[in-house]
Amino acid sequence: xxxxxxxxxxxxxxxxxxxxxxxxxxxxxxxxxxxxxxxxxxxxxxxxxxxxxxxxxxxxxxxxxxxxxxxxxxxxxxxxxxxxxxxxxxxxxxxxxxxxxxxxxxxxxxxxxxxxxxxxxxxxxxxxxxxxxxxxxxxxxxxxxxxxxxxxxxxxxxxxxxxxxxxxxxxxxxxxxxxxxxxxxxxxxxxxxxxxxxxxxxxxxxxxxxxxxxxxxxxxxxxxxxxxxxxxxxxxxxxxxxxxxxxxxxxxxxxxx
Amino acid sequence: xxxxxxxxxxxxxxxxxxxxxxxxxxxxxxxxxxxxxxxxxxxxxxxxxxxxxxxxxxxxxxxxxxxxxxxxxxxxxxxxxxxxxxxxxxxxxxxxxxxxxxxxxxxxxxxxxxxxxxxxxxxxxxxxxxxxxxxxxxxxxxxxxxxxxxxxxxxxxxxxxxxxxxxxxxxxxxxxxxxxxxxxxxxxxxxxxxxxxxxxxxxxxxxxxxxxxxxxxxxxxxxxxxxxxxxxxxxxxxxxxxxxxxxxxxxxxxxxxxxxxxxxxxxxxxxxxxxxxxxxxxxxxxxxxxxxxxxxx
Amino acid sequence: xxxxxxxxxxxxxxxxxxxxxxxxxxxxxxxxxxxxxxxxxxxxxxxxxxxxxxxxxxxxxxxxxxxxxxxxxxxxxxxxxxxxxxxxxxxxxxxxxxxxxxxxxxxxxxxxxxxxxxxxxxxxxxxxxxxxxxxxxxxxxxxxxxxxxxxxxxxxxxxxxxxxxxxxxxxxxxxxxxxxxxxxxxxxxxxxxxxxxxxxxxxxxxxxxxxxxxxxxxxxxxxxxxxxxxxxxxxxxxxxxxxxxxxxxxxxxxxxxxxxxxxxxxxxxxxxxxxxxxxx
Numbered sequence: 001x002x003x004x005x006x007x008x009x010x011x012x013x014x015x016x017x018x019x020x021x022x023x024x025x026x027x028x029x030x031x032x033x034x035x036x037x038x039x040x041x042x043x044x045x046x047x048x049x050x051x052x053x054x055x056x057x058x059x060x061x062x063x064x065x066x067x068x069x070x071x072x073x074x075x076x077x078x079x080x081x082x083x084x085x086x087x088x089x090x091x092x093x094x095x096x097x098x099x100x101x102x103x104x105x106x107x108x109x110x111x112x113x114x115x116x117x118x119x120x121x122x123x124x125x126x127x128x129x130x131x132x133x134x135x136x137x138x139x140x141x142x143x144x145x146x147x148x149x150x151x152x153x154x155x156x157x158x159x160x161x162x163x164x165x166x167x168x169x170x171x172x173x174x175x176x177x178x179x180x181x182x183x184x185x186x187x188x189x190x191x192x193x194x195x196x197x198x199x200x201x202x203x204x205x206x207x208x209x210x211x212x213x214x215x216x217x218x219x220x221x222x223x224x225x226x227x228x229x230x231x232x233x234x235x236x237x238x239x240x241x242x243x244x245x246x247x248x249x250x251x252x253x254x255x256x257x
Numbered sequence: 258x259x260x261x262x263x264x265x266x267x268x269x270x271x272x273x274x275x276x277x278x279x280x281x282x283x284x285x286x287x288x289x290x291x292x293x294x295x296x297x298x299x300x301x302x303x304x305x306x307x308x309x310x311x312x313x314x315x316x317x318x319x320x321x322x323x324x325x326x327x328x329x330x331x332x333x334x335x336x337x338x339x340x341x342x343x344x345x346x347x348x349x350x351x352x353x354x355x356x357x358x359x360x361x362x363x364x365x366x367x368x369x370x371x372x373x374x375x376x377x378x379x380x381x382x383x384x385x386x387x388x389x390x391x392x393x394x395x396x397x398x399x400x401x402x403x404x405x406x407x408x409x410x411x412x413x414x415x416x417x418x419x420x421x422x423x424x425x426x427x428x429x430x431x432x433x434x435x436x437x438x439x440x441x442x443x444x445x446x447x448x449x450x451x452x453x454x455x456x457x458x459x460x461x462x463x464x465x466x467x468x469x470x471x472x473x474x475x476x477x478x479x480x481x482x483x484x485x486x487x488x489x490x491x492x493x494x495x496x497x498x499x500x501x502x503x504x505x506x507x508x509x510x511x512x513x514x515x516x517x518x519x520x521x522x523x524x525x526x527x528x529x530x531x532x533x534x535x536x537x538x539x540x541x542x543x544x545x546x547x548x549x550x551x552x553x554x
Numbered sequence: 555x556x557x558x559x560x561x562x563x564x565x566x567x568x569x570x571x572x573x574x575x576x577x578x579x580x581x582x583x584x585x586x587x588x589x590x591x592x593x594x595x596x597x598x599x600x601x602x603x604x605x606x607x608x609x610x611x612x613x614x615x616x617x618x619x620x621x622x623x624x625x626x627x628x629x630x631x632x633x634x635x636x637x638x639x640x641x642x643x644x645x646x647x648x649x650x651x652x653x654x655x656x657x658x659x660x661x662x663x664x665x666x667x668x669x670x671x672x673x674x675x676x677x678x679x680x681x682x683x684x685x686x687x688x689x690x691x692x693x694x695x696x697x698x699x700x701x702x703x704x705x706x707x708x709x710x711x712x713x714x715x716x717x718x719x720x721x722x723x724x725x726x727x728x729x730x731x732x733x734x735x736x737x738x739x740x741x742x743x744x745x746x747x748x749x750x751x752x753x754x755x756x757x758x759x760x761x762x763x764x765x766x767x768x769x770x771x772x773x774x775x776x777x778x779x780x781x782x783x784x785x786x787x788x789x790x791x792x793x794x795x796x797x798x799x800x801x802x803x804x805x806x807x808x809x810x811x812x813x814x815x816x817x818x819x820x821x822x823x824x825x826x827x828x829x830x831x832x833x834x
Contacts, residue, residue: 009667009668009670009671010670010671011671012668013668013669013671013672014671014672014675017672032687032690032691086585089582089585089586089589090585090586090588090589090592091589092582092586092589093586093587093589093590094586094589094590094593096808096811097804097805097807097808098804099807099811100762100804100806100807100808100810100811101800101803101804101807102765102766102769102770102781102803102807103766104766104769104770104773104774104781105769105773105781105784105799105800105803105804106800107773108773108784108785108788108796109611109796109797109800111788112610112611112788112793113606113610113611145361146361147356147358147361147362148361148362148364150325150328150330150354150356150362151354151356151362151363153330153348154328154329154330154348154352154353154354155348155353155375155376155379155423155427156348156350156376156379156380157375157376157379161379165364165367165375165379166364169364169366170366172366184678184680187680188680188681188682188766188770191680191682191683191685192682192770192773192774195682195685195774196773196774203682206683206686207685207686209686210686210687210689210690215690218686218687218690219687221683221686222683222684222686222687225679225680225682225683226678226679226680226683228680229678229679229680229683230675230678230679232678233674233677233678246365246366246367246407246409247365247366249407249409249410250365250407250409253409253410
């Protein structure tokens with residue numbers, strides 16, 4: 001495919017959608033839907049400046065801390081539980097409950113137990129985002145190939161070396177799928193923790209805009225959240241493609257065969 | 258390595274040299290939901306240092322089970338395996354195993370070179386020494402041109418070469434091979450068989466080679482141990498008095514090869530119906546090999 | 555938002571015919587039960603030993619009593635019903651829309667390429683970002699919950715259906731074509747059976763996400779249902795009641811997961827990925 005054609009496919013529909021939006025709002029005075037130009041202006045006015053450091057940076061910092069801790073704890077406990085047969089049997093139904101529990105209901109609980117502060121917000125993110133990582137890691141560790149495992153054993157690869165060279169890479173694709181879910185849940189919980197009980201942060205600010213009927217500002221906030229989601233997703237895909245290059249190559253070979 | 262073309266020399270070395278590996282009365286019973294399955298009844302044999310022995314038996318004759326017991330991957334129900342005078346409880350350092358499933362025994366996330374290097378790294382071999390061993394091993398199996406590739410980018414035969422290189426670089430005293438060439442095509446298989454003979458002659462390691470292929474066992478081995486059906490016992494233990502210099506064409510077309518092959522084939526046919534349970538009646542009649550069970554005299 | 559499709563889990567299969575020693579020890583279900591009891595005991599002990607303030611975390615026994623009492627209350631079941639209606643309605647709308655769109659986009663290479671960037675762009679936008687908009691449009695009506703549920707679960711199904719259609723074996727497709735199967739028959743016998751496992755995965759994921767969003771909407775916006783009851787209990791400092799409701803929400807999630815897996819297994823009884831899974 002030529003570059004021009006690829007660009008057309010990449011940008012065609014988005015441009016068409018924005019044009020439609022622009023045309024349909026030309027003469028409109030709709031209260032709910034701002035004009036594209038108006039939204040762009042508001043976005044720059046509201047978010048490029050002090051508010052970026054006052055609301056966006058702290059929220060994103062909490063988000064990053066929550067995600068990193070959820071991933072580290074999820075993989076750590078996942079490897080432990082996945083490697084020990086009786087531990088897995090012991091914890092399975094309990095973990096099944098926490099997986100099924102909609103994470104936002106933990107916001108009021110953690111508010112009580114920790115109070116309203118940044119630790120609470122990070123705890124909320126971890127409490128919801130850890131489960132997909134944990135459960136996928138357990139599943140991935142459990143599914144380590146028996147022949148590969150025997151090979152490692154015959155060469156005396158045990159303990160930490162086994163975790164590092166065999167268990168983690170082998171569970172990698174599964175863990176990555178868990179991390180992908182973890183990211184979207186973490187973002188949801190970041191917003192909710194700020195909407196539910198907070199006096200700062202992105203979620204709080206956006207709700208403030210809505211309550212004061214500052215509609216273009218509210219929309220611009222929604223755009224910020226969308227952008228964060230998209231950036232997270234890009235970071236994930238970029239990293240995943242590099243870390244799991246072997247896996248994608250292997251899959252391609254298998255599918256071709 | 259001196260040529261061992263007669264039964265006599267085989268018996269001599271057997272009596273003067275300490276065995277490197279002893280399998281003594283090994284029995285393996287699996288506990289399953291329906292009760293017990295006895296896979297291996299009672300197996301005893303010794304391997305001299307530097308020997309290349311083939312274990313051959315009908316399919317389902319507990320070959321893999323036996324190999325796993327020897328490799329220390331599985332505990333025997335009764336009996337013991339002794340390597341260099343020490344009983345085996347868990348995979349010993351002086352042993353390396355090459356499995357049949359090459360696609361599942363190499364780490365797919367590591368390059369060919371890293372795969373070969375990992376056991377050495379894990380054993381804390383110094384960097385320079387490690388590089389030398391890896392280079393030599395890759396060269397020995399004819400893979401010095403693809404160290405950066407991933408194993409899954411190679412053909413099946415080449416993947417198995419990587420597994421062999423990994424085993425060779427580890428410098429084991431005993432190399433166990435569990436039907437390593439069962440899953441590759443015939444041409445590749447012949448090449449790999451010659452590779453094994455070559456590696457064995459050059460490095461002087463002891464090899465126990467499990468196979469279900471009669472031709473392969475006779476072509477490769479100095480000695481062929483024939484197993485019965487499960488529950489497994491030893492059906493026969495014969496020396497292969499073919500010359501050390503073997504060649505796919507001349508060796509396989511020699512009269513002696515055909516004779517030995519025919520004998521092993523016959524024994525396998527008997528073995529299919531023989532199990533440890535039915536007490537082998539040692540098919541003495543029509544044995545063309547004078548060395549069979551000569552130690553018993 | 556998992557990208558792992560049913561047949562594409564990529565994990566090496568465990569050795570066939572591999573014999574596994576059975577370990578001595580209590581059977582799995584008993585251990586699992588012990589795990590639950592252990593969890594409850596720890597929960598009971600923490601407030602009793604004042605490790606955490608009992609005002610903030612009442613002992614498990616107190617919460618369980620309220621939980622059981624709730625089961626006899628009409629108001630509780632009304633709340634459960636309200637949550638389930640938002641969940642089911644939203645899930646149904648999202649599933650049908652995503653299935654139809656997914657099949658259309660997926661089986662046309664022009665549409666697939668043209669929509670790719672837009673889908674990849676819209677998908678990561680967190681559904682909760684729409685909360686303020688939902689409040690403006692619907693207030694505390696069910697509409698706001700539906701809006702969030704539909705938006706979130708739509709992507710789960712759409713992405714999986716797109717994966718599924720992309721997975722249709724070109725050979726099977728060509729074979730079907732060469733035997734003169736018409737468009738309808740091709741959809742019926744080739745496209746649909748291949749896509750079905752992916753669709754079921756998407757549906758199962760969407761069902762879980764839909765519950766999260768239904769509860770979130772009730773909790774934050776305040777439309778009636780279990781989530782709203784939790785918010786009320788919290789603001790009224792009825793802490794045991796709050797925990798009991800959270801427990802109920804979790805149980806609802808467990809039941810939904812279980813039912814969805816059952817449906818998936820039933821529908822795909824012929825499919826190898828499920829057959830393999832059922833053995834474990």
